[in-house]
Amino acid sequence: MARAARVAKAARAKKTAKRTQKRVVAAAPPADETALGVGGLARWGALAVLAVAGMGVAAYLTYTHYSDTPVSCLVGHGCRTVQQSEYSTIAGVPVALLGGLAAASLLAVALGRLAGLALAVEWASLAAISLTTVFVAFAAYLTYIELFVLDAICIYCVTLASIFTASWLISLADSFLTRDISPEPG
Numbered sequence: 797m798a799r800a801a802r803v804a805k806a807a808r809a810k811k812t813a814k815r816t817q818k819r820v821v822a823a824a825p826p827a828d829e830t831a832l833g834v835g836g837l838a839r840w841g842a843l844a845v846l847a848v849a850g851m852g853v854a855a856y857l858t859y860t861h862y863s864d865t866p867v868s869c870l871v872g873h874g875c876r877t878v879q880q881s882e883y884s885t886i887a888g889v890p891v892a893l894l895g896g897l898a899a900a901s902l903l904a905v906a907l908g909r910l911a912g913l914a915l916a917v918e919w920a921s922l923a924a925i926s927l928t929t930v931f932v933a934f935a936a937y938l939t940y941i942e943l944f945v946l947d948a949i950c951i952y953c954v955t956l957a958s959i960f961t962a963s964w965l966i967s968l969a970d971s972f973l974t975r976d977i978s979p980e981p982g
Contacts, residue, residue, distance in 0.1 A: 837910070839969065843905075847899045848899075850896070854895040855896055857879070861890040861893075862890075867952065870951055872949055892956075906920075906924070909924075925967040925970075927967075932957075
């Protein structure tokens, strides 16, 4: 009788182990889905580099805002006008800081996709195109304010808008190049 109980207990343990193993395998995407080809590595790597560059520009503008340091405008003379305008903050938060946080969120998505994280593999393209669309729309609004309301151009703002536009174009290309267009089986 004891032998039969041990055999039954071993069989239950084996079934439990198989179910656990199936859950673990089902949670992670297959290796071929997480692997990026050369084009994917280039796109996501470029998004990461652009995000770091955007964070750098935004960090400089945020620093000048909080330290009351004048922005050294390399081209033109509108940087100070833009930085000191009523449009440079939203509820007391510098728009440059929001740009830095936006770039940081894009960097997190890009690094997650480059690392092959399961959630990023599934959602990175949608997250990147959604984030960058919002970034570009807001940058377009701010560029409109610069051109037609303030009548001043800040080269750093234009640089950040260009970074976000390039990121949007890369995200758009990635979403079209990686979508599954194969017909449904059946």
